[in-house]
Amino acid sequence: MKIISVVGARPNFMKIAPFIKAIETYNAQIPPVPSVSSVPQVSPFSPVPKIEHLLVHTGQHYDDRMSKTFFESLNIPEADINLGVGSGTHAEQVGNTMMAFEKVLEQEKPDWVVVVGDVNATLACSVTAKKLNIKVCHIEAGLRSGDMTMPEEINRLVTDRLSDLLLIPDRLSGENLRKEGVPENKIAFVGNIMIDTLEANRQKAEKLSIENIIKSNLIPDQPFNLAPLSFNPESFALITMHRPSNVDRKEVLVPLFNFLVDEVAADMPLIWPIHPRAQKMLQTFGLWQKALQTENLILLNPVGYHDMLRLNMGAKLLLTDSGGLQEESCVLGTPCLTLRWNTESRYFT
Numbered sequence: 025m026k027i028i029s030v031v032g033a034r035p036n037f038m039k040i041a042p043f044i045k046a047i048e049t050y051n052a053q054i055p056p057v058p059s060v061s062s063v064p065q066v067s068p069f070s071p072v073p074k075i076e077h078l079l080v081h082t083g084q085h086y087d088d089r090m091s092k093t094f095f096e097s098l099n100i101p102e103a104d105i106n107l108g109v110g111s112g113t114h115a116e117q118v119g120n121t122m123m124a125f126e127k128v129l130e131q132e133k134p135d136w137v138v139v140v141g142d143v144n145a146t147l148a149c150s151v152t153a154k155k156l157n158i159k160v161c162h163i164e165a166g167l168r169s170g171d172m173t174m175p176e177e178i179n180r181l182v183t184d185r186l187s188d189l190l191l192i193p194d195r196l197s198g199e200n201l202r203k204e205g206v207p208e209n210k211i212a213f214v215g216n217i218m219i220d221t222l223e224a225n226r227q228k229a230e231k232l233s234i235e236n237i238i239k240s241n242l243i244p245d246q247p248f249n250l251a252p253l254s255f256n257p258e259s260f261a262l263i264t265m266h267r268p269s270n271v272d273r274k275e276v277l278v279p280l281f282n283f284l285v286d287e288v289a290a291d292m293p294l295i296w297p298i299h300p301r302a303q304k305m306l307q308t309f310g311l312w313q314k315a316l317q318t319e320n321l322i323l324l325n326p327v328g329y330h331d332m333l334r335l336n337m338g339a340k341l342l343l344t345d346s347g348g349l350q351e352e353s354c355v356l357g358t359p360c361l362t363l364r365w366n367t368e369s370r371y372f373t
């Protein structure tokens with residue numbers, strides 16, 4: 025069997041890592057195929073073939089800090105094919121991915137395409153595969169926010185509608201799919217693959233020093249003094265924000281930013297590993313200099329997987345609009361203030 029799995033953006037990498045490991049483990053326990061001459065004429069056993077697997081990176085996230093570092097730290101083999109799609113509007117990203125992925129599929133002719141999560145790569149590659157009559161498997165199927173203004177919700181709905189095998193992380197996702205009429209034989213409960221990655225990496229993350237994480241990722245030109253943290257390293261709040269609904273509109277971002285500066289950072293150090301989209305919008309709306317100069321606001325470049333896990337473990341409070349971090353904080357026991365009007369982690373009627 026030949027499988028092509030697809031990643032495109034940061035939250036995909038921790039979801040694909042256990043899947044690739046599972047293929048490697050499966051292939052390792054298959055005995056080598058005997059040479060033709062050593063196979064008896066009439067054999068009771070036909071040799072079990074290994075899974076042939078190719079990893080495609082669409083290149084939606086391309087900065088080393090948003091992509092390469094995750095491959096290295098999660099031991100994901102380098103992508104066999106990188107489509108180099110990069111930034112753009114949604115239509116550009118999806119369209120460019122589809123055109124490039126179609127060529128890959130025509131050449132490689134896989135039996136299955138496996139997509140994860142809900143980013144533009146997920147949508148683009150599942151549509152492309154289905155149009156070539158190739159089977160699609162969606163890992164993390166069935167999540168719903170009920171909010172059609174979220175690009176990710178559109179990506180999930182289309183991908184789930186097209187998929188032949190829908191692997192669900194939790195029972196509620198299964199209920200969502202059944203309500204949409206997905207037949208039972210297409211749905212399989214496999215648990216939350218991203219939490220498999222968390223559990224596999226928890227111990228490594230625990231050993232990291234928060235002070236070192238800050239020092240090695242700090243964005244220059246900030247007045248922040250590490251002294252209060254070295255006194256009590258668990259006395260900080262952590263924030264991440266990247267959703268267009270929070271960062272792209274001035275009337276939303278300005279009050280959110282003021283809340284962070286005037287309320288949260290006034291109480292305790294606030295660590296912000298900043299997403300490129302959020303940084304760009306703070307600059308666009310003239311808030312970047314204030315962010316740099318706010319004493320208790322610690323701006324970091326996007327941090328690696330283990331660094332983020334350690335920060336999440338240590339934080340007194342997490343503020344986030346990320347779906348993945350909400351789930352991780354739940355497992356780690358970190359109180360989470362979700363910066364959205366809705367979330368996937370509930371039963372959607």
Ligand code: UD1
Pocket residue numbers: 033034035084085086087088090091111112142143144145175176266267268299300301304
């Ligand atoms: C995407 C996903 C979102 C996911 C998030 C995690 C979609 C629709 N959204 O949102 O579900 O939670 O990733 O990060 O797929 N940029 C860089 N360097 C990079 C990547 C992006 O500078 O490596 C810039 C781009 O130029 C763009 C902005 O960041 O201006 C946003 O990138 P984009 O891929 O459009 O979506 P995200 O907001 O990252």
